[in-house]
Amino acid sequence: MKAVRHMRKDEGGEGGTIVNISSTAGLCKYTFLPIYGGSKGAVLHFSQSLAREPFYDNTGIRVITLCPGPTATKLMEGLDNRIVETSSMKQIQSLSDVQIIQSIPSAVAAMMKLLKEGDNGSVWLSANDKPVVELTEKINKHLDELEKLTLA
Ligand SMILES: NC(=O)C1=CN([C@@H]2O[C@H](COP(=O)(O)OP(=O)(O)OC[C@H]3O[C@@H](n4cnc5c(N)ncnc54)[C@H](O)[C@@H]3O)[C@@H](O)[C@H]2O)C=CC1
Ligand SMILES: CCCCCC(=O)/C=C/[C@H]1C=CC(=O)[C@@H]1CCCCCCC(=O)O
Numbered sequence: 001m002k003a004v005r006h007m008r009k010d011e012g013g014e015g016g017t018i019v020n021i022s023s024t025a026g027l028c029k030y031t032f033l034p035i036y037g038g039s040k041g042a043v044l045h046f047s048q049s050l051a052r053e054p055f056y057d058n059t060g061i062r063v064i065t066l067c068p069g070p071t072a073t074k075l076m077e078g079l080d081n082r083i084v085e086t087s088s089m090k091q092i093q094s095l096s097d098v099q100i101i102q103s104i105p106s107a108v109a110a111m112m113k114l115l116k117e118g119d120n121g122s123v124w125l126s127a128n129d130k131p132v133v134e135l136t137e138k139i140n141k142h143l144d145e146l147e148k149l150t151l152a
Helices: 002-007 034-051 055-059 086-098 104-117 136-149
Strands: 016-021 061-068 123-126
Touching: 002 016, 016 034, 016 104, 034 055, 034 061, 034 123, 034 136, 055 061, 061 104, 104 123
Parallel strands: 016 061, 061 123
Antiparallel strands: none
């Protein structure tokens, strides 16, 4: 929040961009990393709540979320020793048939594209070494539908 105070245009700053890093683990019900997945779901929800108007109008700060899939960084090293629920190895095995550990340049390319093109509140998926995919409409539709259910 210190950075927000520094950037916000209604307090003398120049506006700016916050990119929060969620994960495919924040989108999918992975059974093997429930705490990590819960924290990544929270990152996404935090971003979408913060990005809601009037934050951007007041501050000029875009809030964007990137959800990378498995990417070949240090985080992935020795991951099998940190799996919480060993019985979920089955899910990991079936996932490895349908997703790959992408290269770091793929995640970097996604970041560069969303920095250039991302609107406030936008959400992007970067996985399997494929071009980044915008998820904003799907995520907001899902959240808006749930919100409607909470209304009297
Ligand atoms: N590698 C992957 O498969 C994926 C990674 N992510 C997310 O991407 C982000 C970056 O992760 P990676 O680059 O993969 O991991 P990494 O382990 O290569 O880099 C993490 C960096 O964070 C720094 N760090 C750790 N704790 C810190 C702290 N308390 N204060 C300041 N710096 C700290 C470490 O020194 C390290 O440089 C993380 O939020 C991770 O959850 C999301 C999806 C997939
Ligand atoms: C044994 C290999 C398991 C592979 C699991 C997998 O499919 C990858 C998961 C990644 C997908 C998105 C992520 O963010 C996951 C990687 C990050 C794991 C972080 C573990 C954090 C911790 O140690 O608590």
